[in-house]
Amino acid sequence: MTNQQNVVVLDVLSRGVRNVLPPSSLPVAKSFSPQDLKVVLMKKFETEKGVAKINAWLDSMRASSPTRIRSTGTASVPETENRSSWIVHHPSALSMFEQIVAASRGKQIVMFLDYDGTLSPIVEDPDRAFMPKEMRATVRDVARHFPTAIVTGRCRDKVYSFVKLAGLYYAGSHGMDIKGPSKSYKYKKGNQGVLFQAASEFLPMIDEVYRALVEKTKSIPGTKVENNKFCVSVHFRCVDEKSWVVLAEQVRLVLNDYPKLKLTEGRKVLEIRPTIKWDKGRALEFLLEALGFANSNDVLPVYIGDDRSDEDAFKILRQRNQGFGILVSKSPKETNASYSLQEPSEVKEFLRRLVDWKKLSHGVAKCA
């Protein structure tokens, strides 16, 4: 193409082809062939697609996770009213405790626990999201009485370094990396050490993308890229909101070269994962099967989580019409969970009550 044509192309890209070339001028094929026009239109389409994608990401980055329910766009519905109507549909798991345990009669409760925002409070530095001691003691007790799994977006080894409990199942990288407890469970033999990796062939790609993202985002202050083995997290909690668009653009540029990866969003984090049909919901089903409850009615799975990715598990429970999802959130959010808890301290209280109830009912059964 000549320089003049290059100018036209740039103008076309910035203003749109119709504004630059009136219909009567389009057939001037001497200097601007149909092939050139096709290239121009394709570039414009790609640019618009890119801009639309970035805008959609920015909208989600501004929203909470899962999507926060807005008060009908006006100030006329106060937040408290919003919450009181939401809580009717998602009552506190503490106030519904008796109903929850009553539903478990004759069934084995299996506990699924998300990590960040559920067992540990959200903090600025992901490397310092330690689990409080009392929470660890509570989870240890829970795991003594019920099969228990930690289901997290984190790398499995990393979450283990926070939880430090051997008797649990761990499903890391959004369920793509599952390992059984190191000590065997007493109720089902032969399932210890279960190991399943849904996306092993993606390991080199994820590593490459992780390095590319670190490089591309290193000049954006506050950005933290975390390698979660089968997925990557790009944290923007500490990034100035004015830089979010630059960050999103850099992430898009990297992802353009990896059509087999997709982007999802969590709490102030962009998550890059393989486009396979595997998520926390599939991990929950896998674990139920591993525990011997594949097509069983004798099980009551209870899943507690705070993040958008936990919705996949809540949805599975709804579809199976089995067990309960419990969303950890202080504010009303669109969710498939049945119940709610406000924060990790309430999660601890719920788990503690569950252990006490189990001890008590076991004691009663022994005396009878």
Ligand SMILES: O=P(O)(O)OC[C@H]1O[C@H](O[C@H]2O[C@H](CO)[C@@H](O)[C@H](O)[C@H]2O)[C@H](O)[C@@H](O)[C@@H]1O
């Ligand atoms: O599935 P989860 O256990 O909830 O993991 C999801 C992501 O959690 C972590 O990030 C979140 O917690 C951080 C520490 O509190 C916080 O700084 C960050 O803003 C949150 O998004 C973790 O670092 C990510 O890798 C997980 O994907």
